[in-house]
Structure formats: structure tokens, C-alpha cells
Amino acid sequence: MSVLFSELLVPGWADEKIGLDAVTGTYSDGSSFNLPCHTADPELFFSEADLAIAEAKSLCGGCPVRAQCLEGAISRAEPAGVWGGELFEDGRVIAKKRKAGRPSLSEVAAREEEAA
Numbered sequence: 001m002s003v004l005f006s007e008l009l010v011p012g013w014a015d016e017k018i019g020l021d022a023v024t025g026t027y028s029d030g031s032s033f034n035l036p037c038h039t040a041d042p043e044l045f046f047s048e049a050d051l052a053i054a055e056a057k058s059l060c061g062g063c064p065v066r067a068q069c070l071e072g073a074i075s076r077a078e079p080a081g082v083w084g085g086e087l088f089e090d091g092r093v094i095a096k097k098r099k100a101g102r103p104s105l106s107e108v109a110a111r112e113e114e115a116a
């Protein structure tokens, strides 16, 4: 499978697209960095399991572009995944994944309060 360079560009970061050179490279002291999500198992960042989600958030904690990543994910209203150390669902940051089944009354009330 080949990937076009344009497919590697991410829309929504400060209203411009960024390339891989913006998220991989070198610090001012000359040392190089790789983003944690580029070297870890990608499934961690899109898992349904609380443990994997916590691990992904932890990896983001040491990321040099965490703030920009979070800003971009918010601007794109990411539908899912861990971005910038936060878990997204339907474009919103959520504290944790809801388990299967009917939501509790308090969860429903909280969502309705948020929407109002």
C-alpha cells in the first residue's frame, strides 16, 4: 500500500495543513524526537479498553507537540481516539468510554445539561 504525501497532511491545525516535518524532527539543541504515537501500537489510541486508553494518554503526556495536537483535534472535532492526551468521542472530550448498555440517569442528565 502506498500513501500519497497529501494524505499525510492533517487539516485543522491552526487553519492550515501540517506535514510530517512539523511533528517529527529535532529540538533546538539538535536532539531528535519521534512522537510517541508514531512509535507505539496505534491500536492503543483507538482502543475501547480503559487500560489501553490510559496508556495512550500517558504516552501523550511526554509528547513535545501535545498542546498543538489537542488544539487540532478540537478544531477538527475528532470523532474518536486519544489526541493530545484527551479521549474524544463524537467531537467532544470525554472522561472515559461509556460501557455497553443503557446510560445511567446521571449520565443522561449530564449530557442534556452540556447540550443546553
Ligand code: SF4
Pocket: 035, 036, 037, 038, 059, 060, 063, 064, 065, 066, 067, 069, 070, 082, 083, 084, 085
Ligand atoms: S499528543 Fe498527539 S501527537 Fe503527541 S503522542 Fe499524543 S496523539 Fe500523538
